Amino acid sequence: MKAFTVHSGIAAPMDRANVDTDLIIPKQFLKSIKRSGFGPNLFDELRYLDEGQPGQDCSKRPLNPEFALNQPRYAGASVLLARENFGCGSSREHAPWALEDYGFRCIIAPSFADIFFNNCFKNGVLPIALPADTVDSLFEALYANEGYTLEIDLPAQVIRTPDGSSVAFEVEPFRKHCLLNGLDDIGLTLESADAIRAFEVLYRERAPWLFGSIR
Amino acid sequence: MAGQTLYDKLWQQHVVESRDDGTALIYIDRHLLHEVTSPQAFEGLRLAGRQPWRLDANLAVPDHNVPTDAAERSGGVDGIVDPVSRLQVKTLDDNCGDFNIVEIPINDRRQGIVHVVGPEQGATLPGMTVVCGDSHTSTHGALGALAHGIGTSEVEHVLATQCLITRKMKNMLVKVDGQLQPGVSAKDVALAVIGRIGTAGGTGYAIEFGGEVVRKLTMEGRMTLCNMSIEAGARMGMVAVDDTTIDYVKGRPYAPTGEQWEQAVAAWRELHSDADAEFDTVIELRGEDIQPQVTWGTSPEMVLPVDGSVPDPEAQPTATAKEAVRRALEYMGLSAGQKITDIRPDRVFIGSCTNSRIEDLRAAADVVRGRKIAASIKQALVVPGSGEVKAQAEAEGLDRIFIDAGMEWREPGCSMCLAMNADKLGAGEHCASTSNRNFEGRQGFGGRTHLVSPAMAAAAAVAGHFVDVRSIAEDV
Incomplete structure (x- = not known):
């Protein structure tokens, strides 16, 4: 996993509530058995005017000019500013894979769906929940200023805006630690292998029916 | 001290390690797999040279891509017309073969949607922690289980460690008392609850569904209700164990038998919220108010x-x-x-x-x-x-x-x-x-x-x- 420390990038708007993971990456692209290559199909149904198919050359497809990410002012954006309940619906990790593959490293919204929020951290993408009025002000500033760039400082837990102000944010210590160091948490959990084995021994005595039925 | 909720009990029974930062290592009893969210997890195991921690905790079944047309279906995996779908189903077969995971294959009589198959085969039981790379894993909570969807990185994590690193959710009780009118079903209750609290209303919560209406629902109805917890924003929904649950589980292929059955039932009888349990949020609906x-x-x-x-x-x-x-x-x-x-x-x-x-x-x-x-x-x-x-x-x-x-x-x-x-x-x-x-x-x-x-x-x-x-x- 890519480490995340301090990231500075152009912010782009996804100005609607309840953006679901079907909208982030439609189901036909979930047939891939790979973990990469989803970026060209991020927000496929909003971004293109035709129906996308897996394996297609997206550079030849008709773009929806009204969609923010297709507008020159948001070219190269790596911070996504979004609304309430971002990432709701399906648990597909293809959603953060697509965001990351497109180039987004940070998503800022008033709230996130639980599974999506969790999946982001496994992929070097930082989701930041801020109060709704703070997000409103960021949207206003973003629309008013072309090339609006935010600096996300994870060690200090602040977002710095172009006008020099800063916004503090919360992040769970364990998740921060993993992101800062790009850690694979399977390796960390396996450091507790003895504790897992000890738990299993007692558990098997207490609930033997949970072991061995499927073989 | 207040009593425990059903969720509190299920959580406590599965904590391997509690950590200072509020997270915990939770033991997973049953891991269900399907073809869409597992290939990258198996690939991750391969790249890291890891093996599944406990084979008998896993059960796989292809469901998302399988054709439902009888003619196309009769050709099995090789008969799937769409080559991309075919490869994904084939990859599940290959991965289960390589890692020795039990799979119910495409044209086995037991095959079906993973959340129908699990309870039907007795592969998901009361008191279990159940996960699957699919958000509708909440369905299995109908059996009095702690069940929720996970992403593919967590599928790999569960395969490799039999655990998840997670944080305890808050408790929400959705209580539906009174009775449903004829023609009104569990689906209408689920939609009415979502209409009331919204698609983010349950975010951060584990929902327990209770009340007279829920008690009278069949297991099928309870599964419908718990299934749609995720549409209310909650990763998991659950219903307390009662005779309906136990009667449903009895005799299922993977359910315990003999002495272990008696032992299991005794443990399952405890799987309900204590009378003095406290919930962070309580939502109440009247059954007779719910229309189709x-x-x-x-x-x-x-x-x-x-x-x-x-x-x-x-x-x-x-x-x-x-x-x-x-x-x-x-x-x-x-x-x-x-x-x-x-x-x-x-x-x-x-x-x-x-x-x-x-x-x-x-x-x-x-x-x-x-x-x-x-x-x-x-x-x-x-x-x-x-x-x-x-x-x-x-x-x-x-x-x-x-x-x-x-x-x-x-x-x-x-x-x-x-x-x-x-x-x-x-x-x-x-x-x-x-x-x-x-x-x-x-x-x-x-x-x-x-x-x-x-x-x-x-x-x-x-x-x-x-x-x-x-x-x-x-x-x-």
């Missing part, structure tokens, strides 16, 4: 009783809400004030992990028995949730009832719920669907989904428009 529900928009919270009318964007309280309603109406091709009963579906889909169990098929068959679907309906699919459900339905003659009415009787799978196989809506088509999500494009590019119960879907098929199933006799 129909969604009109592109989020499950955009739902109304069947006698309602499509809302006016201008009447919404905030700018964001106005815009959301305006956008939904535009996508759905509806106008403000239009009556729900004036919406005419082009297709009907009865199936999905929400509503493809035997009770669901019986409810739909009761409505269409001796009737024909309306001429304006292009297609009405009935897709049983598993081979076992299909066999049971055929033994009861339900397949004939559907076929005689002009509906199609298919092979088991996820089908048009998310249209990863050939079953999908055309652009602009409306569908009366017993599935769980009405998101844009979910059932096909440009498709317009209306979520309803099986009885309401059947009623719409017969009438050619949405109609209160309770009035169907006079209406048709």
Whole structure:
């Protein structure tokens, strides 16, 4: 996993509530058995005017000019500013894979769906929940200023805006630690292998029916 | 000190390690796998040179991509026409073979939607922690289990460690007392709850469904209710164990027997919230107030009783809400004030992990028995949730009832719920669907989904428009 420390990038708007993971990456692209290559199909149904198919050359497809990410002012954006309940619906990790593959490293919204929020951290993408009025002000500033760039400082837990102000944010210590160091948490959990084995021994005595039925 | 909730008990029984930062290592009893969210996890194991921690905790079944057309299905994996789908199903077979994981393959009689198969085979039991790379894993909470969806990185984590690093959720009780009117089902309760609390209302919570109405629901009904917890924002929903639960589990292929059965039942009897347990939030509904529900928009919270009318964007309280309603109406091709009963579906889909169990098929068959679907309906699919459900339905003659009415009787799978196989809506088509999500494009590019119960879907098929199933006799 890519480490995340301090990231500075152009912010782009996804100005609607309840953006679901079907909208982030439609189901036909979930047939891939790979973990990469989803970026060209991020927000496929909003971004293109035709129906996308897996394996297609997206550079030849008709773009929806009204969609923010297709507008020159948001070219190269790596911070996504979004609304309430971002990432709701399906648990597909293809959603953060697509965001990351497109180039987004940070998503800022008033709230996130639980599974999506969790999946982001496994992929070097930082989701930041801020109060709704703070997000409103960021949207206003973003629309008013072309090339609006935010600096996300994870060690200090602040977002710095172009006008020099800063916004503090919360992040769970364990998740921060993993992101800062790009850690694979399977390796960390396996450091507790003895504790897992000890738990299993007692558990098997207490609930033997949970072991061995499927073989 | 206050007593424990059902969720508190399930959580406590599975904590391997509590950490200072509030996270915990939680032991996972059952891990279900399907072809869409597992390939990258197996690949991760391979790259790291890791093996599954405990083989007998895993059970795999292909469901999302499998064809439901009998002719295509008869060719097994090699017969899947779409090469990309075929490769994904084949990859599951190969991965299960390589890692020695038990798989119920495509044309095994037990195959079906993972959330139908798990409880049906006794692979998910009360008191278990159950995870799967699928958000509708919440379904298994109906058995009094702690069950939720996970992403692919966590699929790999569970395979490698038998644990998850997680944080305890808050407790929410959704209490439905009184009684349901005839023709009103668990699906209507689920939609009414989502209509009340919204699609983010349960975010951060584990929901327990309780009250007289829930106690009287069958296991199938409880599964429908818990299935849609995620549409209310909650990763998990659950129902306390009672005689209904225990009677359901008894005799299932992977359920315990003999002395272990007695021991298990004694433990399961404790799986309910204590009388003095405290919930962070309590939502109360009256069963008799719940009408048959129909969604009109592109989020499950955009739902109304069947006698309602499509809302006016201008009447919404905030700018964001106005815009959301305006956008939904535009996508759905509806106008403000239009009556729900004036919406005419082009297709009907009865199936999905929400509503493809035997009770669901019986409810739909009761409505269409001796009737024909309306001429304006292009297609009405009935897709049983598993081979076992299909066999049971055929033994009861339900397949004939559907076929005689002009509906199609298919092979088991996820089908048009998310249209990863050939079953999908055309652009602009409306569908009366017993599935769980009405998101844009979910059932096909440009498709317009209306979520309803099986009885309401059947009623719409017969009438050619949405109609209160309770009035169907006079209406048709």
